[in-house]
Amino acid sequence: MRGALDEEDARALAGREVALIDLLDRLLQGGVVLTGDLVLSIADVDLVRIDLRAVIAPVDAEHPAPALP
Numbered sequence: 001m002r003g004a005l006d007e008e009d010a011r012a013l014a015g016r017e018v019a020l021i022d023l024l025d026r027l028l029q030g031g032v033v034l035t036g037d038l039v040l041s042i043a044d045v046d047l048v049r050i051d052l053r054a055v056i057a058p059v060d061a062e063h064p065a066p067a068l069p
Contacts (some may be wrong), residue, residue: 031056031057034052038052
């Protein structure tokens with residue numbers, strides 16, 4: 001499996017329009033890790049902090065979804 005796009009692939013895709021569904025399909029084939037932090041503050045006082053950590057991976061016959069309790 002290849003990692004990041006090499007320079008030649010990046011140049012080939014630079015002028016091409018890609019549909020959002022195609023992009024999502026390609027990302028979800030291998031899985032996606034989402035991370036993010038959100039801090040709401042007033043006058044430099046942190047009021048709310050939200051940390052997001054999510055792993056989105058495809059489910060298939062080889063790797064079934066875990067059973068819910």
